[in-house]
Amino acid sequence: MIHILILEDEIPAQKKLVRYLKEMKQSTHLVDYLESVADGIEFLSKHPKLDLIISDIELRDGNAFQIFDEIKLPCPIIFTTAYHEFWMQAFEGNGIAYLLKPFSLDKFQQAWDKFLFLSQKPANQSAWLEQIQQLMDSKGKTKPNFKTRITVPNARGTYFLEISQVIFFLAENGVVFAVDRAEKKHLLKETTLKQIEAFLDPKQFFRINRSEVINKDFVQATERYSKNSVAIKLSGLSRLLICSQNQTPDFLKWMEE
DSSP states (O other), X not given: OEXXXXXXXOHHHHHHHHHHHHHSSSOXXXXXXXXXXXXXXXXXXXXXXXXXXXXXXXXXXXXXXXXXXXXXXXXXXXXXXXXXXXXXXHHHTTTSOXXXXXXXXXXXXXXXXXXXXXXXXXHHHHHHHHHHHHHHHHXXXXXXXXXXXXXXXXTTEEEEEEGGGEEEEEEETTEEEEEETTXXXXXXXXXXXXXXXXXXXXXXXXXXXXXXXXXXXXXXXXXXXXXXXXXXXXXXXXXXXXOOTXXXXXXXXXXXX
16 A cells, blocks of 8 residues: 655645546555645654655645755655746656646656656665755755746836835736736736746745735735634735635734744
8 A cells, every 4th residue: 555645735636646546556545635835844744654745846835845844755756846947857867757737647657657666676765865855955055046026018018027016916817917006907927826926035925815925015904804814904005905714824924924
């Protein structure tokens, strides 16, 4: 029996992984589905029995590598992501695939076969885990590369918007806007908030719900919205934004950092 943990914050992606795992010949047990960095750290700190982790990189509250900065790698990991970055070359070279979404069953099968190969040869697995741990350690010494301005396309070409002037990012009807201090909405080329979050400093920006990411510099006050959530007043914005119940505890903690 192969014990598997899935780190993925999108339900369709979770279902796809479950469907693919059922196509594999080996007997598997899904230990849990986790959607956030915080949940991942809490779960893995208890040292559960795991044979494999399948993990998205961008989770609900941050980057999955934050988990492995705090927790020693317990087993091989198959990473999945929508972003084509240097991690692809790093992990493919070490025997476990880095799957670029949307990936096919054939691609998943290749990753699964690599995992089985490592499982059958403990020496190979130990060497792989050591290499990935070194990669995590070196990553922690690298200064993150966050954007300070974004390109905004328009009918005449493009213009540039300073990220520090963005009150919040808004996703609606399949498009994403940057809203500035005058409440002007700038239509961006990115189509999801996940793409936006990938280049934002998480100390400065926070996703308060499924459709809004706010800038800490413009947070003026909060007020109770319901028993477990708050409404947020942003400087320059005429309306309040609602933080979801799930995100409210993390938002309040983030505001104090």
